[in-house]
Amino acid sequence: MPQPEAADDRLVIVVVRSGGIAGLTKQWRTEPEPDRRPHWRELVEKCPWDASPSASSGADRFQWRIEVLEGDSAVHRAQLTDGQVAGPWRALVDEVRQSAAPSRPR
Secondary structure, three states, rough: OOOOOOOHHHHEEEEEEEEOOOOOOOOEOOOOOOOHHHHHHHHHHHHHOOOOOOOOOOOOOOEEEEEEEOOOEEEEEEEEEHHHHOHHHHHHHHHHHHHOEEEOOO
């Protein structure tokens, strides 16, 4: 019988997109299975979490919030504008969106 997963072993990645012309908010969440976690951790580690994002402007653009939780604590958080979601950020966002159905944020 499989053992229940300990909360400390969990990896959760949440992407929230808000704004745009309609001002709607969408959220995607993934909690990868243990055998897929190395792939997801690699995606997370490639993102420049500590770098100051360059400014971008424009009306009706999306705002992005990306959070990575391990166990019961957030280990990474980023607030990005639409133009800043590029390179490793885009790869992470796209994979989260593909792996999870959108849901309404709480």
